[in-house]
Amino acid sequence: MKRRSAALLLGVIVSACSPAQHEGPAAPLPSAPRAPEAQPPTSRPSEQVATPAAAGPGATAGCGELGCRLFDSAEQALEAVLESRPLVLGIGEAHALKGTEHIESTTSRFRRELLPRLAPHSSDLVIELMEPDPRCLQTTEQVKREQQPVTEAQAESNQNEFVLLGTRAKEAGVTPHILYPSCEQYERIVKAGDDSIFVMLETIAVLTDQKARAILARNHEQGRERLVLLYGGAAHNDSVPRRGRESWSYGPSLAKFTEQRYVELDLIVREYIKDTEAWRSLGWYEHFDKEKHPDQAVLLQPSPASYVLIFPAQSGSGPQSGPAPSD
Numbered sequence: 001m002k003r004r005s006a007a008l009l010l011g012v013i014v015s016a017c018s019p020a021q022h023e024g025p026a027a028p029l030p031s032a033p034r035a036p037e038a039q040p041p042t043s044r045p046s047e048q049v050a051t052p053a054a055a056g057p058g059a060t061a062g063c064g065e066l067g068c069r070l071f072d073s074a075e076q077a078l079e080a081v082l083e084s085r086p087l088v089l090g091i092g093e094a095h096a097l098k099g100t101e102h103i104e105s106t107t108s109r110f111r112r113e114l115l116p117r118l119a120p121h122s123s124d125l126v127i128e129l130m131e132p133d134p135r136c137l138q139t140t141e142q143v144k145r146e147q148q149p150v151t152e153a154q155a156e157s158n159q160n161e162f163v164l165l166g167t168r169a170k171e172a173g174v175t176p177h178i179l180y181p182s183c184e185q186y187e188r189i190v191k192a193g194d195d196s197i198f199v200m201l202e203t204i205a206v207l208t209d210q211k212a213r214a215i216l217a218r219n220h221e222q223g224r225e226r227l228v229l230l231y232g233g234a235a236h237n238d239s240v241p242r243r244g245r246e247s248w249s250y251g252p253s254l255a256k257f258t259e260q261r262y263v264e265l266d267l268i269v270r271e272y273i274k275d276t277e278a279w280r281s282l283g284w285y286e287h288f289d290k291e292k293h294p295d296q297a298v299l300l301q302p303s304p305a306s307y308v309l310i311f312p313a314q315s316g317s318g319p320q321s322g323p324a325p326s327d
Contacts, residue, residue, distance in 0.1 A: 066287045070296045074113050074311050077297040081307050086263035088212055088254050089118070089227060092234030093267045103271045107161040109311055110231070110267055111168050119172035121227050124215045126208055128232025129162050129178040136183035165231065174229070179207040201248040205236050209250035213257055239264040239305040255305065264306040270294070270313050284308050
């Protein structure tokens with residue numbers, strides 16, 4: 001029952017896997033990226049700052065002690081995040097669940113609304129999809145079975161959404177990457193038994209951290225500063241992980257590696273938010289009222305290097321991006 005409890009605990013922040021192609025080994029890493037030379041220009045959009053009149057319930061704009069900023073679009077809210085001058089942007093989403101297929105997903109909205117703004121100044125996008133080594137297919141099947149308590153609640157389109165995101169990034173000039181666990185790493189997941197989901201989360205964090213460092217090293221060697229995007233579930237991008245979940249997140253490691261130029265950005269589809277244990281466990285939940293300001297993007301900042309961007313409410317009945325490809 002421990003495995004089932006883990007699935008319930010993860011709720012809206014679980015991970016996904018999907019097939020792709022293998023890459024070669026990463027180059028050696030420097031101790032840290034080079035100091036910044038230039039920063040992509042960012043405009044300051046007109047914004048409404050909602051500052052609490054007093055700490056606690058009833059604060060202005062329903063954002064409690066956190067306060068919040070309201071924007072006409074998610075893209076304008078993103079501009080405010082980019083003012084913090086990140087070198088790595090760790091983007092976490094709430095994955096679509098079964099029964100929400102009529103709502104445009106977080107991945108789709110990022111791809112359609114935010115990727116075009118980020119692409120001109122980004123070199124690479126690391127997506128939380130894992131491709132196992134073909135030499136360990138039997139172990140891979142065991143890992144898939146271990147994942148079922150988590151993935152069975154997700155919308156079937158999630159994996160294809162991630163694949164389409166990679167395709168769109170490449171079309172926009174951003175190099176997409178996925179994760180390549182070794183047979184040994186898959187073996188460790190299987191041998192963990194009831195803790196397999198937790199070990200899988202740790203593995204994803206380690207692989208993402210290693211890939212991001214390799215990309216930063218390459219950009220450093222090429223003498224260019226470009227934004228590195230990491231996209232996946234919100235279990236992995238925490239800049240300040242909750243106690244007991246430190247090994248799930250690459251945030252603190254990359255913050256140190258980039259000399260504090262790592263920024264966490266959680267993307268939330270307003271219609272997904274429910275009064276459930278999984279949502280209530282998120283630190284910003286009690287500070288947000290989804291019934292207020294439905295036509296605006298809401299930006300909260302739980303900590304100096306952490307942002308939560310809640311998309312405006314959707315109009316219409318479904319996604320505007322069309323069907324995702326099958327491969």
